[in-house]
Amino acid sequence: MNMYRQALDSLRPIVAAIVVTAGAFALFVAASGYPAVEALMLVGKGAFGSGFAWQNTLSRAAPIMFTALCVAVPARAGMVIIGGEGALALGGLAAAMVGVWWASRPVVMVLAGMALAAWVTGGLWIGISGWLRYRRGVNETISSLLLAYIGQAVFNFLVEGWLRDPASLNKPSTAPLDSRDMIGNIPGMEVHWGLAWGVLACLAAWWLLRHTVFGFAIDIVGGNPRAAKMTGLPVGRLMLAASVLGGGFAGLAGMFEVAAVQGCANADLMAGYGYQGILVSFAARHHPLGVIAGAILIGGLGASNSLLQRHLDLPDAAAQVLQGLLFVSLLAFETLNRRGGRHA
Amino acid sequence: MHDGVALGSLLLALLGGIMRVSTPFLFVSLGECITEISGRINLGLEGTLVFGAMSGYGVSWLTGSPWLGVLAAGVSGMLLGLIHGLLCSLPKVNDIAVGIAMMLFGTGISFFIGKPLIQPEAAMLPSWHLGSWSHDPQVRDALRVNALLPLGLGLAALLRLAFKRTRLGLVLRLVGDNAAAARALGYHVVRLRILATVAGGFLAGIGGAFLSLYYPGGWNEGLSSGQGLMAVALVIFARWDPVRCALAALLFGAAGALGPALQSQGLTQGYYLFNAAPYVLTLILMTLSWRPGQTLAGSPGELSLTNRS
Numbered sequence: 001m002n003m004y005r006q007a008l009d010s011l012r013p014i015v016a017a018i019v020v021t022a023g024a025f026a027l028f029v030a031a032s033g034y035p036a037v038e039a040l041m042l043v044g045k046g047a048f049g050s051g052f053a054w055q056n057t058l059s060r061a062a063p064i065m066f067t068a069l070c071v072a073v074p075a076r077a078g079m080v081i082i083g084g085e086g087a088l089a090l091g092g093l094a095a096a097m098v099g100v101w102w103a104s105r106p107v108v109m110v111l112a113g114m115a116l117a118a119w120v121t122g123g124l125w126i127g128i129s130g131w132l133r134y135r136r137g138v139n140e141t142i143s144s145l146l147l148a149y150i151g152q153a154v155f156n157f158l159v160e161g162w163l164r165d166p167a168s169l170n171k172p173s174t175a176p177l178d179s180r181d182m183i184g185n186i187p188g189m190e191v192h193w194g195l196a197w198g199v200l201a202c203l204a205a206w207w208l209l210r211h212t213v214f215g216f217a218i219d220i221v222g223g224n225p226r227a228a229k230m231t232g233l234p235v236g237r238l239m240l241a242a243s244v245l246g247g248g249f250a251g252l253a254g255m256f257e258v259a260a261v262q263g264c265a266n267a268d269l270m271a272g273y274g275y276q277g278i279l280v281s282f283a284a285r286h287h288p289l290g291v292i293a294g295a296i297l298i299g300g301l302g303a304s305n306s307l308l309q310r311h312l313d314l315p316d317a318a319a320q321v322l323q324g325l326l327f328v329s330l331l332a333f334e335t336l337n338r339r340g341g342r343h344a
Numbered sequence: 345m346h347d348g349v350a351l352g353s354l355l356l357a358l359l360g361g362i363m364r365v366s367t368p369f370l371f372v373s374l375g376e377c378i379t380e381i382s383g384r385i386n387l388g389l390e391g392t393l394v395f396g397a398m399s400g401y402g403v404s405w406l407t408g409s410p411w412l413g414v415l416a417a418g419v420s421g422m423l424l425g426l427i428h429g430l431l432c433s434l435p436k437v438n439d440i441a442v443g444i445a446m447m448l449f450g451t452g453i454s455f456f457i458g459k460p461l462i463q464p465e466a467a468m469l470p471s472w473h474l475g476s477w478s479h480d481p482q483v484r485d486a487l488r489v490n491a492l493l494p495l496g497l498g499l500a501a502l503l504r505l506a507f508k509r510t511r512l513g514l515v516l517r518l519v520g521d522n523a524a525a526a527r528a529l530g531y532h533v534v535r536l537r538i539l540a541t542v543a544g545g546f547l548a549g550i551g552g553a554f555l556s557l558y559y560p561g562g563w564n565e566g567l568s569s570g571q572g573l574m575a576v577a578l579v580i581f582a583r584w585d586p587v588r589c590a591l592a593a594l595l596f597g598a599a600g601a602l603g604p605a606l607q608s609q610g611l612t613q614g615y616y617l618f619n620a621a622p623y624v625l626t627l628i629l630m631t632l633s634w635r636p637g638q639t640l641a642g643s644p645g646e647l648s649l650t651n652r653s
Contacts, residue, residue, distance in 0.1 A: 032457065080440055132627075138634045139649055141387065141440055142577050146623045149570050153620035160616070278444060317455030324449030328431065331441055335434035 013333035046304025061299030065198035066253035067277025075286040077242035078222035083144030084250040085274025086151025091118035091251025096265035122251020130243025134236035173266035183260040194256035206288035357605040360486035366597025368551040372575035375547030382540035383520035383646030387443025390572030391450020396552025398458035405466035421549020429538035503586035520644035
């Protein structure tokens with residue numbers, strides 16, 4: 001009983017924020033001279049209105065689950081990491097290269113190698129932020145976003161230089177993966193397996209944070225670092241571990257985009273999933289199970305965007321406006337949260 | 345002999361570049377400086393910068409006056425600053441999270457509203473041709489001073505004076521250092537912080553207008569890439585002193601001008617890496633200026649970003 005009550009209590013501000021967002025978006029759209037009610041209906045229709053819409057939504061939700069975990073896991077240790085986009089890009093690049101270099105090996109080995117490469121690359125990249133935070137006290141929010149910009153520069157430098165497939169003329173890309181190494185769709189759906197792995201990753205993260213000593217220790221570090229230090233916890237190492245773990249998830253997002261969608265690494269990897277993950281994690285209050293629902297919601301907003309463009313000729317930034325409004329109103333309604341919600 | 349000529353023209357290209365690239369840094373960092381001195385962080389200035397660039401360009405195009413554009417950019421920056429300031433005043437709302445949200449919100453609405461502005465050409469900001477005595481086009485280009493740069497430098501000196509000598513400046517510092525003491529003296533802490541965030545937004549908006557109305561010029565979605573965010577780090581590096589902010593902005597300008605200057609000299613290899621120089625510089629400076637477990641000298645006592653256990 002009490003548990004349901006709590007769940008309801010924490011849902012209330014989210015529902016309120018969604019309602020306010022819809023209203024504000026309608027006003028904004030109307031003020032820009034577009035039909036507001038129709039726009040709102042199209043958002044619903046394009047996100048969840050048909051089987052096709054659901055498949056589009058879920059395909060977008062998959063990478064967002066991973067990038068949201070890149071925010072959620074470090075947040076439990078008290079860090080606000082917002083550089084998932086860079087870890088995604090570099091993780092995807094590492095995966096693409098392993099896929100190309102190992103093309104003659106068994107499929108399972110290739111995919112496992114790609115996942116490992118993506119995980120390690122993403123983890124190390126975000127790990128820099130965690131390391132700077134605990135060794136030097138450098139603010140991890142700024143450093144992680146700077147690292148995202150640097151990561152994208154390194155990505156472009158490599159993809160347009162050393163790692164470029166000479167056959168990719170218009171759009172610089174790495175060499176394409178062998179089609180047998182591509183990750184297929186979940187049977188009966190036009191959604192790739194990355195979705196299942198994303199849900200699994202969220203469940204695993206939840207189990208790790210909720211049911212292990214490691215998760216408990218990280219929660220103490222995030223809640224009160226001074227107390228954590230007093231009890232003899234290795235605060236610095238735990239923060240580093242949380243950031244490496246989170247970065248690994250973002251790297252995996254890149255791996256699935258390469259192995260299930262793009263077939264190679266190119267600039268299309270940087271489609272903003274890293275930034276959408278920030279919003280999802282905050283909306284879920286950094287709870288890994290909430291991330292699943294949040295990723296589907298935000299994936300839906302992205303999926304409806306093309307419908308808005310086609311039917312109403314809205315600018316493609318409409319999705320960004322929606323997401324920005326939702327983020328701002330979510331934070332504003334946090335103030336009504338009766339339980340002292342912890343915000344890193 | 346030949347190398348000497350190449351180095352000379354590289355330095356000239358760099359000099360012109362520094363003045364162009366550092367101006368937006370200068371305005372955003374002065375704005376952030378005011379906000380941080382009052383004890384709050386506005387990470388959303390990246391969004392403010394883009395929003396200012398868009399509205400400044402739009403108004404300049406509609407009215408034909410770039411200065412009206414600058415004013416409009418400042419006012420729209422104030423608007424975003426006001427939203428940030430009000431949201432942060434609610435209980436349990438964290439200024440860093442609001443900043444991230446405002447970053448996404450500001451860029452989103454700018455791209456949305458600004459879509460029709462990609463094509464048209466607006467009136468640009470003027471510049472002074474201090475190099476008109478020379479026949480060398482490179483010298484003339486290097487000595488072209490944009491109108492906002494001296495304004496910004498003057499403002500930096502003025503702000504330093506204001507923080508040290510004026511009543512408002514001292515009250516603002518008190519609010520940022522010790523909110524309880526300020527409250528005890530009867531000052532309205534929340535109102536002053538909102539005011540400081542609005543003022544910061546005004547200056548950041550002007551920085552944005554520079555991007556669209558002078559350099560790189562024009563409105564497009566790739567106009568700003570992290571300048572607003574780097575300014576936050578820059579202020580910390582400058583230890584909350586407006587004049588040091590100006591010097592740091594010149595340094596950041598140099599890092600940002602390096603890539604284009606090398607490119608103008610025909611060096612195109614590693615273009616992306618040179619363009620990442622400002623981010624790397626910011627990261628290095630942050631690493632050097634932060635001390636673990638220690639509050640930074642000169643840091644406003646109420647600042648969440650730099651005071652930690």
